Each structure stands twice: as C-alpha cells, then as structure tokens.
Amino acid sequence: MIGNLNFTLLFDPLSLFFILVIFVISVPSAIYSVSYLKGEYSFAKIILAWILLLVFVLSMVFVVTVSNILAFLAFWEIMSLVSYFLVVFDARHEKSIQAGMIYIVMTHIGTAFLIAAFMLMYKYAHSFDFLTIKNACQTMPLQTKNIVFLLLLAGFGTKAGIVPLHIWLPYAHPQAPSHISSIMSGVMIKTAIYGIVRFVIFILCVNSSWWGVLILVLAVISCLVGVIYALMEHDIKRLLAYHSVENIGIILLGIGMAMFFISLNLPYLSIFSLIAALYHLINHAIFKGLLFLCAGSVYKATGTRDIEKLGGLIKSMPQTAAYFLLGAMAISALPPLNGFVSEWLTLQAFFLGAFNVMGGARLFLGICAAMLALTSGLAAACFVKAFGITFLAQPRSRYAKDAKEVSLSMKIGMLFLSLLTVIFGLAAAKIIKLLAIVAGSATGIDSSGMIFSINNLSLTLQAGKSIYLSTPLLALVLIILGIASFAIYKLFGTAKEIIYKTWDCGYYKLDSRNEYTATAFSKPFRIAFSFFLMPYRKTQKIRESFYHVKSFAYETHTTLVFKKYIYDPVLALVFGLAKSMRRLQPGSIHLYLGYIFITVLLLIIFMHKF
Amino acid sequence: MKIIIIILQLILFIIVAPILSGLVSKIKNNIRLRKGQSILQPYYNLAKLFFKDEVVSETASWIFRITPFVVISSTLVAAMLIPVVILPSPIYKMGDFLALIFIFALGRFFLALSALDTGSSFGGMGSSREMFISSLVEPAFCLVVFSISLEFGSTDISAFSGIHAVSVSSTVAAVALFLVTIAETSRIPVDNQETHLELTMVHEAMVLEYSGKRLALIEMSSYIKQMILFFLIAQIIFPIAQPGLGNLMQLVLWALWYLARIIIIVITVALVEVSVAKMRLFRVADFLGFAFVLGVIATVCAILGV
Numbered sequence: 058m059i060g061n062l063n064f065t066l067l068f069d070p071l072s073l074f075f076i077l078v079i080f081v082i083s084v085p086s087a088i089y090s091v092s093y094l095k096g097e098y099s100f101a102k103i104i105l106a107w108i109l110l111l112v113f114v115l116s117m118v119f120v121v122t123v124s125n126i127l128a129f130l131a132f133w134e135i136m137s138l139v140s141y142f143l144v145v146f147d148a149r150h151e152k153s154i155q156a157g158m159i160y161i162v163m164t165h166i167g168t169a170f171l172i173a174a175f176m177l178m179y180k181y182a183h184s185f186d187f188l189t190i191k192n193a194c195q196t197m198p199l200q201t202k203n204i205v206f207l208l209l210l211a212g213f214g215t216k217a218g219i220v221p222l223h224i225w226l227p228y229a230h231p232q233a234p235s236h237i238s239s240i241m242s243g244v245m246i247k248t249a250i251y252g253i254v255r256f257v258i259f260i261l262c263v264n265s266s267w268w269g270v271l272i273l274v275l276a277v278i279s280c281l282v283g284v285i286y287a288l289m290e291h292d293i294k295r296l297l298a299y300h301s302v303e304n305i306g307i308i309l310l311g312i313g314m315a316m317f318f319i320s321l322n323l324p325y326l327s328i329f330s331l332i333a334a335l336y337h338l339i340n341h342a343i344f345k346g347l348l349f350l351c352a353g354s355v356y357k358a359t360g361t362r363d364i365e366k367l368g369g370l371i372k373s374m375p376q377t378a379a380y381f382l383l384g385a386m387a388i389s390a391l392p393p394l395n396g397f398v399s400e401w402l403t404l405q406a407f408f409l410g411a412f413n414v415m416g417g418a419r420l421f422l423g424i425c426a427a428m429l430a431l432t433s434g435l436a437a438a439c440f441v442k443a444f445g446i447t448f449l450a451q452p453r454s455r456y457a458k459d460a461k462e463v464s465l466s467m468k469i470g471m472l473f474l475s476l477l478t479v480i481f482g483l484a485a486a487k488i489i490k491l492l493a494i495v496a497g498s499a500t501g502i503d504s505s506g507m508i509f510s511i512n513n514l515s516l517t518l519q520a521g522k523s524i525y526l527s528t529p530l531l532a533l534v535l536i537i538l539g540i541a542s543f544a545i546y547k548l549f550g551t552a553k554e555i556i557y558k559t560w561d562c563g564y565y566k567l568d569s570r571n572e573y574t575a576t577a578f579s580k581p582f583r584i585a586f587s588f589f590l591m592p593y594r595k596t597q598k599i600r601e602s603f604y605h606v607k608s609f610a611y612e613t614h615t616t617l618v619f620k621k622y623i624y625d626p627v628l629a630l631v632f633g634l635a636k637s638m639r640r641l642q643p644g645s646i647h648l649y650l651g652y653i654f655i656t657v658l659l660l661i662i663f664m665h666k667f
Numbered sequence: 668m669k670i671i672i673i674i675l676q677l678i679l680f681i682i683v684a685p686i687l688s689g690l691v692s693k694i695k696n697n698i699r700l701r702k703g704q705s706i707l708q709p710y711y712n713l714a715k716l717f718f719k720d721e722v723v724s725e726t727a728s729w730i731f732r733i734t735p736f737v738v739i740s741s742t743l744v745a746a747m748l749i750p751v752v753i754l755p756s757p758i759y760k761m762g763d764f765l766a767l768i769f770i771f772a773l774g775r776f777f778l779a780l781s782a783l784d785t786g787s788s789f790g791g792m793g794s795s796r797e798m799f800i801s802s803l804v805e806p807a808f809c810l811v812v813f814s815i816s817l818e819f820g821s822t823d824i825s826a827f828s829g830i831h832a833v834s835v836s837s838t839v840a841a842v843a844l845f846l847v848t849i850a851e852t853s854r855i856p857v858d859n860q861e862t863h864l865e866l867t868m869v870h871e872a873m874v875l876e877y878s879g880k881r882l883a884l885i886e887m888s889s890y891i892k893q894m895i896l897f898f899l900i901a902q903i904i905f906p907i908a909q910p911g912l913g914n915l916m917q918l919v920l921w922a923l924w925y926l927a928r929i930i931i932i933v934i935t936v937a938l939v940e941v942s943v944a945k946m947r948l949f950r951v952a953d954f955l956g957f958a959f960v961l962g963v964i965a966t967v968c969a970i971l972g973v
Contacts, residue, residue: 372728429809430808525761542735
C-alpha cells in the first residue's frame with residue numbers, strides 16, 4: 058500500500074504561481090524580521106524564530122508542490138504545527154496561549170474534514186497520486202462527489218477563514234510576531250485557496266452549478282462579516298486579520314464564479330473569473346503583508362496595538378506612514394493600485410457573467426456584485442479609520458508621542474512590498490496574461506487562444522463592444538491633472554499661507570482628547586449594523602461618597618454572534634459531556650478492575666456472537 | 668485633435684459646473700419667494716477664495732496639503748470618462764463605468780483623511796459620516812450600473828451614450844441614480860450644503876479646516892462631480908442621439924435639448940430640496956436602502972426586458 062507512494066514534486070503553473078506568492082511575501086518579511094526581532098527577544102529565541110520561519114516557509118512550498126495526498130497532508134500538518142508555535146511565540150502573554158489553543162483546535166477540525174475527504178477519494182482511486190485521483194474522479198458517482206466537495210470546503214474553509222469558520226483567525230494572526238502575521242495572513246491562508254483550486258477545480262472537476270453558488274454565498278457573507286467586524290476593531294493587527302476574512306471572501310467570489318461558469322460550460326468566463334481570483338490573491342498577499350509589517354513597526358515603535366492610544370505618527374514615522382497609506386489605498390481598491398485592478402476584474406467578471414447567463418442567475422450575480430461594492434465601500438471607511446486614527450492628528454498617548462522611525466531592515470521590507478502594490482497595479486496587462494496560463498492549467502481549459510489584454514477585454518458574444526481599463530494611462534492622467542491643478546494653484550491668486558491652530562470654537566488649548574476616536578468613527582456603522590453586531594454598553598459609576606461620583610466608566614462592546622450562538626453552545630456541550638464522563642473515573646482501583654473485567658466479558662461475547 | 672476635444676470637454680466642465688449649483692440655489696430661493704443670490708454666485712465665491720489668505724492647521728501633515736489636488740484631479744479624470752460629445756478616443760480606454768465608482772472613491776478617501784488630519788472633532792465627525800454614507804451609496808450605484816449595462820451588454824460608458832429607447836428599467840435606474848446623486852452631492856435630505864450646524868453637517872464638516880485656494884479647489888471638484896452625475900442621469904432618462912456635424916440646424920437643436928435636460932434635473936433637485944426635511948443620519952441608511960431596492964427592481968426589469 059505504501060508502495061505507490063512517491064514524493065515527486067509538481068511544478069505546473071498553478072504550483073509555480075503559489076511558490077511565487079510565498080516567496081514574494083516571505084523574503085521581505087524575513088528581511089524585516091532582522092531588526093524587528095532585535096531587542097524584542099533573547100538571542101536563543103531569535104535563532105528559534107529563524108528556524109521556525111524557515112520550516113514554515115518550506116512546509117508551505119511543499120504543500121503547494123507535492124503531488125500526492127499523503128505528502129500533502131503531512132506538509133499541511135507541519136505547516137499548521139509550525140504556525141501554531143509561531144502564534145504562541147510570545148508565550149509570556151496569556152492571550153497568545155489562548156489564541157494558540159483556539160488555532161490548533163480549529164485547524165485540526167479542518168484537517169479532520171480533509172482526511173475524510175481524502176479517504177473518500179482514495180476509496181475510488183486506490184492511489185494517493187493527484188493525477189490518478191483526477192482520472193478516477195471522472196467515474197465517481199455524483200452523490201459522493203458532492204460529499205467530497207463539502208468536506209473539502211469545510212476543511213480548506215477552516216484554514217482560509219471563511220465565515221463561520223473564521224473564529225480562530227482574528228485571535229491567531231495578531232498574536233504572532235508581525236513578520237509572521239504578515240506571512241500567515243498574506244500566504245498561509247492562501248494555501249487553503251490553493252487546496253480548493255487544486256482539489257475541487259483541478260482534481261474533482263466541477264459539474265454541479267450549486268457548488269459555485271454555495272461558494273459565492275459563503276464568500277459574500279465572509280466579505281461583509283469580515284469588514285463589519287474590522288470596522289469595530291481597535292486593535293490594529295486584529296483589524297487587519299478581519300480584513301483577511303473579507304479579502305478571502307473576495308478571492309472566493311472569483312473562485313465561486315469560476316466554478317459556476319465551468320458548470321455552465323462558459324470557458325472564457327471561467328478563466329476570466331479565475332484570473333480575477335488569483336490576481337486578488339497575490340494582491341492581497343502583497344498589501345496585507347505590507348500592512349502587517351507596518352502595523353508591526355507601529356507596535357515596535359510605540360509598544361501598543363490599540364489605535365485609540367496612537368495618533369500623529371505621520372510626523373514621527375513618516376516612512377512607515379507612507380507605506381501604510383499605500384497599503385491602505387491598495388486594500389481600499391483605489392486606482393491605480395493593485396487592489397483596484399483585481400476588484401475591478403472581479404466586478405467585471407460578475408457583469409460579464411450576467412451578460413451570458415439567463416434569468417434569475419443574472420439577478421444573483423448582480424446582487425453579489427452590489428455586495429462586493431458595499432464591501433469595498435466599507436473597507437475604504439475602515440482604512441480611513443485605521444490610517445487616520447493611527448497616523449494623523451495629535452498623539453493620543455505618550456507612547457505615540459515618543460515614537461521613533463524604525464530601523465533600516467524593517468523599512469526595506471516595507472518599501473519592497475509597497476513598490477509591488479504600485480507595480481502590480483500598473484503592469485496589470487502583463488500579469489493578466491501570465492495568470493491566464495495559470496488559470497488555464499488549473500481548469501484544464503485551453504486559454505492560449507483567449508485574449509486577455511486589459512486594454513481590450515472584448516467579449517466573444519458581443520463583437521465590437523469592448524471594455525477598457527488602462528491603469529498606466531489612468532495614473533498618468535491623474536498625475537498630469539494633479540500637477541496642472543498644482544500649477545494653477547501656485548500661479549494664480551495670493552500665495553500667503555498662515556500656520557495656525559485648528560479651529561476650536563473659541564475653546565482654548567485643543568488637545569488630543571478633543572480628537573475623534575476610532576470608536577466614535579465607527580459609531581454610525583455600529584448603529585446601522587446593530588441587528589448583526591448587537592452592541593451593548595457597560596457603565597460603572599465610581600463614587601467617592603453617596604453624593605459625589607468621582608469618575609464614570611463607560612464601555613461599549615459588540616456581541617460576537619458566531620462565537621455566542623455557535624461556538625459557545627458547542628463548547629459548553631463538549632465540556633458538559635466531559636464533565637459527566639468524569640464520573641467514570643473516580644480513582645478507585647477496584648472499579649477500574651471491574652471495567653476491565655466487563656470489557657473482556659463483552660469482547661468475548663462479541664467475538665463469540667459475531 | 669482628439670486630445671483637444673478632451674481638453675475642451677474638461678474646460679467645459681470647469682466653466683459650466685459652478686453655474687448648476689448657482690441655478691439650484693436660485694430656484695430654491697425663488698420657490699421660497701426670496702430673491703436669492705445671483706446664479707453666478709459660485710463663481711464669485713471661487714474668485715474670492717482664490718484671493719484670500721490660506722490658514723493651515725499646525726497639526727496638519729502633508730495629507731492635508733495634497734488632498735485638494737488629489738480630489739480635483741480624480742474628479743477631472745471622472746469628467747474625462749463621461750462622453751459629452753461621443754467620439755471614439757483613446758481616453759475612454761482609461762476606464763469604464765465601473766472604474767468611475769473607484770475613481771470617485773479615491774478623492775473621497777483623501778478628503779476623509781484630510782478631515783481627520785487637523786485633529787478637529789468636526790473633521791472626524793464629517794469624515795466618519797461621509798464614509799458611512801458613501802459606503803452605503805456604493806451598492807446602489809453598482810446596481811444602477813449593472814442594470815444599465817445589462818441592456819447594453821457592456822460597461823463601456825460610451826456604449827450607452829448612444830440612442831436607446833427609454834424603458835421601465837432605465838427609468839427606475841435613473842431614479843435610483845437620482846437618490847445616489849442626492850447623497851453624493853450632499854443635498855437635502857441626506858446632507859445640507861447651506862448649513863454649518865455641527866449636528867447635521869457632513870461634507871461641510873469634512874472641509875471645515877480648508878480655506879483660501881485649497882477650499883476653492885475642493886469646491887470646484889464638488890461642482891464638477893455634481894455635473895458628472897447630472898449628466899449621467901440625463902443620459903439615462905433622456906437619451907439623445909448625436910447628429911452629424913453637417914446639419915447646423917440639427918446641431919443647434921441637439922445642443923439646446925442637451926442643455927434643457929440638465930436644467931430639468933436641476934429643477935428637480937431644487938424641488939426635492941425645498942420640499943423635504945433633512946433626515947437624521949441613521950435614516951439615511953433607509954434612504955439609500957431604498958435606492959438599493961430600486962436598483963434591484965431596475966435589474967429585474969432589465970432581465971425581464973421591459
């Protein structure tokens with residue numbers, strides 16, 4: 058049985074693409090970590106961090122290149138375990154241990170689903186090899202295929218963090234050291250997307266349209282839930298982690314559409330949607346990696362991740378601020394950066410899809426597109442908050458006041474990734490052509506004849522009606538007009554500029570306590586989405602005497618719906634069960650001997666009877 | 668030649684845009700039986716601002732300083748994408764109807780940041796509210812684009828600038844776009860351009876710290892953005908074919924009708940502004956939810972082919 062195990066590696070375009078994603082993020086993160094780790098940890102721990110990082114990156118590379126499911130599972134497990142050690146790297150914080158616990162439990166539940174799916178596949182193929190399984194899957198009955206699909210979706214969905222399996226993500230990602238957070242959010246959760254593309258699209262081959270629809274629905278929910286939670290968050294790294302849930306949703310929108318169109322036999326559109334998904338995947342890796350590194354710099358410089366205590370960092374940390382701004386613009390899909398291109402492509406895929414399907418599916422795609430638009434609007438709001446409260450105005454605490462710009466190696470890591478956000482925005486046409494090859498190899502559709510130049514996305518069905526997007530031209534015109542307006546500004550009118558205090562309504566000494574806070578910023582959203590967030594208040598009066606209230610504590614919280622209504626009851630059930638089981642084990646050796654006796658008796662009866 | 672036409676179009680937008688605001692306020696005043704300011708008042712304001720000293724907050728960073736330029740250049744790019752005169756030109760290859768949504772978002776993003784930059788709580792208030800409203804505007808806007816492009820089979824802006832029959836779908840879409848326009852141009856019942864009351868202002872709160880020439884640039888971009896949206900509504904609800912250049916008579920009629928339909932929208936906006944009260948901020952969610960539902964209806968109609 059072990060005889061047919063071979064550890065040949067697969068280097069098809071899909072694997073190569075993911076290797077590229079892994080290294081594009083890991084290398085700058087590693088460079089960044091040189092000075093990030095220094096001073097934060099002891100020498101031995103730094104060495105340990107480097108070893109773990111190396112094993113982590115290598116295990117991810119193997120996950121996306123191995124060509125049989127046993128090896129895949131082995132490396133998948135190594136990846137999960139090593140990342141667990143990295144999550145609990147700051148073991149002195151109790152939060153890390155707790156986050157690690159949630160992470161390791163969730164990731165193993167996911168792996169359990171994967172093992173179940175792989176066992177079903179093995180049952181039909183009698184082989185662990187990807188290609189043999191792929192061939193065997195063609196004769197697999199539809200019922201089994203559906204079950205395998207659902208198991209795979211649950212398994213990879215846990216790793217990817219799709220709602221409602223996202224529960225671990227906002228705990229685990231922020232707790233790891235920042236360069237690891239950047240790799241985890243940027244790359245590790247993408248291995249789950251690799252899994253879905255490799256196992257569902259490539260091996261299983263899609264043939265029911267409800268698969269794609271299910272993924273689209275889950276993706277829309279992930280987008281909205283992720284971004285709404287992110288808006289409520291003040292911990293900068295956790296905010297970014299929630300945005301990973303959102304962006305995984307956007308990637309899955311593309312994947313879901315690709316699957317939907319494959320089942321409808323629309324090859325051109327399925328390739329196009331998959332391109333959108335993969336493009337967003339690498340873009341998200343870049344800007345999320347960048348944002349986590351910036352968040353790490355802020356943490357390193359100020360010692361806090363709570364944005365309510367920050368502010369004014371644009372003056373003390375100008376470079377970090379600029380990099381964060383680029384990342385924030387990219388994730389908010391602002392032209393001409395990379396996030397804009399891939400969100401535009403995803404929206405365009407919805408539109409092109411709607412032109413080619415009929416009836417209710419059109420409306421469905423339209424509403425999905427609208428939800429994506431809502432998501433990107435909310436994401437922009439969230440990053441106005443994240444950047445504005447962290448970097449602008451006056452410092453809100455002495456940590457922020459004493460912040461200093463970070464050292465060179467951290468800057469290099471951030472600079473590299475922020476350049477990539479620009480390059481991946483401007484070089485869209487080239488990248489789409491390359492991604493068409495990847496998408497073609499993943500779906501088994503010949504994409505070489507399809508024209509995917511971004512300057513000419515003419516559709517096959519409607520000749521003469523083309524859609525255009527040219528980011529370089531857009532950037533050029535933006536810059537020209539910006540310069541022109543600046544020239545007009547300089548040439549005409551008076552040139553006098555007075556530096557003076559912010560208008561304070563005649564109230565003297567406007568200080569940082571008068572500034573708008575992140576909580577206040579997100580208040581309209583908290584009220585508008587209160588049906589989902591269920592906000593509640595805690596107030597406490599601290600009295601000096603009965604008559605005099607010395608201070609008043611006021612907290613506002615939101616209810617974590619999924620935790621409260623899904624995970625907590627399940628956990629309570631598990632613990633309750635464990636508690637009642639405990640009665641079996643009272644510590645009396647006589648009773649245990651009795652157990653053994655009964656067991657032996659039952660076994661004898663069992664063997665005799667059956 | 669093409670470049671010249673595009674530059675002419677930009678200049679047209681810059682010159683004409685303020686007058687629309689002047690017209691709206693004139694009509695509003697006349698309905699209220701007031702004499703009202705001259706319709707050229709926006710120009711006087713701009714000119715005045717250009718010759719005023721500028722005050723920049725000492726808390727402000729470079730974000731505050733560059734924002735007006737980002738805002739005006741992104742708005743002008745949006746204006747370039749709107750086909751006032753339809754000519755196949757390379758500039759339309761810059762982006763499509765969908766890109767327009769994102770280009771508007773660019774200016775808004777910076778404006779919201781600059782509002783936070785000065786550390787004034789008015790700015791924060793405006794910034795938070797503006798982002799709240801705009802994030803709710805986007806799905807409705809997206810569905811409008813969706814239903815319209817379903818009819819044309821393309822999101823290319825020049826595609827629907829040609830002739831098309833007015834349908835139920837495009838009418839509903841135009842109404843939805845009208846609601847979106849009210850929100851985007853900060854008009855009653857979503858926002859009120861005329862007041863500086865801290866409890867209600869949204870856009871005005873955001874730009875509160877701006878003065879002088881920078882304020883002029885931001886005001887200018889608001890005017891242009893308003894004109895772009897008016898143009899879009901006009902094109903959807905009163906479609907019009909462009910005549911050949913030969914027939915002068917036809918060309919004049921075309922130009923007059925072109926102007927008239929903008930005026931119709933201006934009058935409608937003014938009527939809406941005087942006849943409804945400003946909403947509480949959290950009711951704006953319902954208002955834009957209604958726009959979203961209209962977008963869904965427009966899409967359904969487009970699918971049904973009516």
